[in-house]
Amino acid sequence: MTCPEEISNMWEMVKDSLRKELSSTAFDLWFGSLSIVDFDPEKPEIVFLVASEFKRNHMEQKYTKILEKRFLDVTGMVISVSFRAAPVPPEMQRATGNFLRGISKAKEGRIVEEFRDGEAEEGDPAAALRSQYTFDNFVVGESNKFARAVCWGVATNPSRDYNPLFLFGPSGVGKTHLMYAVINEMQRANPGIVAIYTNGEKFINYMIESLSRNDMHSFREHYRNCDVLLIDDIQFIAGKQGLQEEFFHTFQSLFDEGKQIILASDRPPKDINPLESRLRSRFEQGLLADINPPDLELRTSIIKKKAESCGITLPPEVLTFLAENLRSNVRQLEGAIRRLAAKNLLEGRPISMQLARDCASDMMGDTEPLEVTIEKIFAAVSRRYNVPIDDIKSKKRNAEIAQARHVAAYLVWKITEISLPHIGKIFGRDHTTVLSSLNVVKNRIPQDPIFESDLEALEKEITGK
Numbered sequence: 382m383t384c385p386e387e388i389s390n391m392w393e394m395v396k397d398s399l400r401k402e403l404s405s406t407a408f409d410l411w412f413g414s415l416s417i418v419d420f421d422p423e424k425p426e427i428v429f430l431v432a433s434e435f436k437r438n439h440m441e442q443k444y445t446k447i448l449e450k451r452f453l454d455v456t457g458m459v460i461s462v463s464f465r466a467a468p469v470p471p472e473m474q475r476a477t478g479n480f481l482r483g484i485s486k487a488k489e490g491r492i493v494e495e496f497r498d499g500e501a502e503e504g505d506p507a508a509a510l511r512s513q514y515t516f517d518n519f520v521v522g523e524s525n526k527f528a529r530a531v532c533w534g535v536a537t538n539p540s541r542d543y544n545p546l547f548l549f550g551p552s553g554v555g556k557t558h559l560m561y562a563v564i565n566e567m568q569r570a571n572p573g574i575v576a577i578y579t580n581g582e583k584f585i586n587y588m589i590e591s592l593s594r595n596d597m598h599s600f601r602e603h604y605r606n607c608d609v610l611l612i613d614d615i616q617f618i619a620g621k622q623g624l625q626e627e628f629f630h631t632f633q634s635l636f637d638e639g640k641q642i643i644l645a646s647d648r649p650p651k652d653i654n655p656l657e658s659r660l661r662s663r664f665e666q667g668l669l670a671d672i673n674p675p676d677l678e679l680r681t682s683i684i685k686k687k688a689e690s691c692g693i694t695l696p697p698e699v700l701t702f703l704a705e706n707l708r709s710n711v712r713q714l715e716g717a718i719r720r721l722a723a724k725n726l727l728e729g730r731p732i733s734m735q736l737a738r739d740c741a742s743d744m745m746g747d748t749e750p751l752e753v754t755i756e757k758i759f760a761a762v763s764r765r766y767n768v769p770i771d772d773i774k775s776k777k778r779n780a781e782i783a784q785a786r787h788v789a790a791y792l793v794w795k796i797t798e799i800s801l802p803h804i805g806k807i808f809g810r811d812h813t814t815v816l817s818s819l820n821v822v823k824n825r826i827p828q829d830p831i832f833e834s835d836l837e838a839l840e841k842e843i844t845g846k
Contacts, residue, residue, distance in 0.1 A: 388420050388427065395451040401820050411440065418465060426461045427452070434538070437466040439530060514561035520686050522679025525555055528670040532559045535641060536566035539609065543668040545632075545642035549649050550672035553710025556645040559672075560611045563643060567609060576609040581617025588624055600627075605634050611643045616653050625657050632663060642667075675711060677800065680704040683714050691722035699737045707741060717741045754797055755807065757843050762789045765839055774808060788836065790815050791822040796844060 400408055419428035431437050445462050452460040516536070521529050528548055535546050548556045564576045579587075584604075591600035604610060610631075618624050635642055646653065649671070650664040675683060681704040688695050695703075707713050720740040724730050759770045766785040773785050786808070793804050794815070801812035808815065826833045 388417060391452065391455055392417060392427075394455045395448065398451055398454070401824065411436070411444065415440075424461060425458065426463060429462070429464050430467055431464050432467055434466045436534075437464045439534070440464045512565065514558045515565055516562045518686070518690075519555065519558055519562060520679065520683045522675055522682065524673040524675055524679060528555075528559060528672045531668055531670050532563050533566075535643065536563045537570075539567060539641040544636065545644055545664065545667040547650060547664050547667060547669045548643070548645040548672060549647065549669065551647055551674060551710065553712035554672045554674055555711055556672060557613060558711075560613065560643055560645060564609065564611065574609065575607045576611065577604060577607045578611045578613070580613040581615050584612060584628070585617060585621065585624055588627060597627075601631065604631050607635075607640065609641045609643070610635055611645075613645045614647070615644045616646045616648060618656075619653050620655050622657075625660055629657065629660055629663075632660070636663075674709065675714075677704055680707065680714060683711060684718060687715050687718040688722075691718060693718075693722050693725060693732060695732060696734075698734055699732060702734060702737050703741060754843070755793060758789060758792045758796065761839050761843050762792065765835065776809070787818040787821045788839070790818040791836070792839060792843065794819055796840065 396412060399412055415429050415431065417427055418430040420426070421428075429440070431440055441464055445464075448462045449460065452458065452462070516529070516533060519525075519529060528550075531543055531546060532548075535543050548559065550556060560578065564574075564578065567574050567576070587603070588597075588600055591597050618628060632642060644664065649669060650656065650661045653661070681700060684695070684700055684703050688700075703714070703717060707717055717737075717740050721732065721736060724736060724740065725732055730736050759773060762768070762773060762785050763770045766781060766788070768782055768785040772782050773789050775782070777783075790804060790808060793799070793807065794801070801815050804815045805812045822836070826836070
């Protein structure tokens, strides 16, 4: 019979294998605090304790089979895995209760969208635009699946697990889509909900106008009389001391009343400067979720879905061309497809490679050919580590050459976003060897600040960003 100590050791081995494949953020969120609460040797079965029903549902759907396979690999035994949600602490019950009671008191549910001054009118195009942003039509990939999961958690359990929620990432990667998806899902479940969606610039302007009218009371009532406050581009409050003071009190008032707060920025809180330390600590006390630019696989999926919604079918070569050459953000992809569909419909032009080039040409102006980028990577790594390019591509195994090879493979993967099999062909290796190189670099980064700094310098040299 396996003793508890042996089970604990097995679990540590399983976690070690997971660390190598997951981002540190994803690992910490889903597995960092996971603990074994029961082991039945007769079945055998391991029961894990998780913090909430949301986490239990997510773990059951996404990680049960993965964990069972990992235990089989480690132990050679077929061990079933299940999850148990911890009892909800009284303070969390109160928070959710406050949230729901606040909704029930509302006379009429509404969403205030501050794209203009004031509340969106009935029939406003903004309302129609908002309704298009749902969880169902949000295309999920490696770069955004974590953010999508936690946004769903907020939508279904507001003010409980993740409050505040702080989304960050460059423009056009889906932050606004997810914020609206949260609102739409909340309103579907609770039609009386009162939500305010705004951005940092509008928040600033409203405050300035209120000060000029000597009417800060209306400003405070406006932002504090809601169930959900969503502020996009929160980085605009940096350096504005009076605004930060006012926002701090608004934030604290909503938080104390169990209201949900969702913030979005192009950078994490630690990089918003100057920002009051008390605000930064409150931004970081909830959950931070980053969204990165879409990789090749996700770009392909987005293009296919957008083309379907526009009622057009893309030949495979057109799909591949757009996915490989439009790498900035989701808005760029959607814009190219809308243009292609319009030219097809209004001008009667067939969907072809030439039409795709015409529609995407101005968006590709700064996109360097893939081959040139790869050569630049090899040249930069060769200079940095004083290793000839031929040696980097060779099968030589001494430490200096191996390090340069690992770094080159990592930078090709990160900058060009081409597939692992393709990278393998460049280096004359299979994709599993490339994956091993990536893991070597990824594991070293958090342990070696100098190495991390070298990587950042190389990337900047290659991309010019």
